[in-house]
Amino acid sequence: MGRGRNRLGAGRFDWGERVADPEADPDARLMLAFRAGDRAAFETLFQRHTPPLVNFLARMVRDRGRAEELAQEVFIRIYNARERYEAKARFSTWMFGIAHNLALNDLDRAWRKRERPMDDGAETRHADPGAGPEEQVDARRTSERLETALRGLPERQRAALLLRTNEGLGYDEIAEALGVSMASVKSLIHRAREGLSQKLREVGR
Amino acid sequence: MSGCRRWGAEVAAYLDGELDEAAGPSFDAHLPDCEACGEALEAQRALDVDLRSLPRIEPSPQFEAQFWARLARAEGEEPVRGWLHSWRMRVAEVAFVAAGVGALAWMVTQDDPRATQTTALLEKDWEIVAEGERFELLLDEDHELLWSLEVLEAWDGSEEI
Incomplete structure (x- = not known):
């Protein structure tokens, strides 16, 4: 496929x-x-x-x-x-x-x-409402770049990284959820972070 | 991130506290002397901070109501599916029995005049009523079918009925 x-x-x-x-x-x-x-x-x-x-x-x-x-x-x-x-x-x-x-x-x-898949403007607030206008703009840009870079990751890498970083699952739990080995999870997360850093460098983080 | 050959792939697990007990202290000892690992660790740590600060994508206000409505529909469909399945099975069963009885009636007509009446009744008066889960075979009470069934049950196949 x-x-x-x-x-x-x-x-x-x-x-x-x-x-x-x-x-x-x-x-x-x-x-x-x-x-x-x-x-x-x-x-x-x-x-x-x-x-x-x-x-x-x-x-x-x-x-x-x-x-x-x-x-x-x-x-x-x-x-x-x-x-x-x-x-x-x-x-x-x-x-x-x-x-x-x-x-x-x-x-x-x-x-x-x-x-x-189309992004439908899901309700994501990209800036801290308490911050000043410039900080809000910067924060929004950072978030948007990060979201873009995240979308570019292969699906399993994205899933593993999101489950770890945003949902707080341990590697063993991610392995279970994704149906892969612990070693694979370690590799997926490592490659996801490297890939994300690379993409962010490319777009000038 | 050109990276450290020995430990480069372990940085993420170290950051997540997922290095095993043996590897953890070794990496701790390695870290002060390896610029590449130090940089990778800082970069990944900063990335994690940014990832965690991404705004959560919240469900829409109608999400919950939509779910319970969908669940109610799904629950409502289950018995319907079950009923249809059951209904078809029962009709198949009734058809099978009717075919058997028909065959019996045919055999009986060979030499018993009462069976001729049975056949006629089978053609005219059998009625299957399906009402929800309830199925009935409506037969004339005076029907000779029971007699025919008794004959069939008693028949050992060794000779003609």
Whole structure:
């Protein structure tokens, strides 16, 4: 398909054991409560995880409308998976794994149709409202350059870096979510940061 | 970032606190003497600060309402799918039974006048009523079908009925 993406592990989440005590994760406990019939637990999970999920997906697919549709799909899948859910990983790892797979599939479809995802002016405030006008302009330029450079990264590198830097996942959790090894995550993040630095130097950071 | 051959690829993991216990102290010892690693570390640290300061992309105000509506639709569809599936299976089952009974009736007509009546009733009076999940075979109460079924059950295939 021309982009050299390894599709292994992209189709389904690996339920493997990687977390010492996943039930210590309060979100995993909520999911278990939901499995037992507590719908309010699902609502709490939805409220808590919607913002990071939409943020991650919007930066993956570069279109907030699509990101929201995909985020809804993620929660529908979580909802439908309740009866077979087992707390073998942190809930957020599982959720981002589903999101990542959906994002890759979406980008794949767009690429096949040669649809270039459009940025829809998602509500990103590129400047601190408390800063002076010049600082605001500088901050906005920096953010825009960074967003542009980020969009230019290969998808797996972008996903790994975003999950690490913006969502705070550990390398083991990223490995689980992306369906790759820890060594691959280390390499993906290393190359992502190098690539980003290179792109920023090119546009005069 | 021309980089350090030995440690260049480990800078990101070091910054993230993900170097293993053995490698961490070694990198700490290496860092003061390696300009390339020092520069790479500072560059990546600054990049991380910028990345973390990117504005969060928030869900639109209608997102939540759209989701619950979608979920309600999805929940509503499940029984419909199940019902359709069930309905088709039941019709197939009924058709199978009807075919069997038809074959039985044909065999019975060879020498039993009562069976002729059964065949006629099968053609005229069978009615399948599908109402939601409830299916019924409506038969004339005086119908001889039960008799035919008993014969069929008792038949061991060794001779003609």
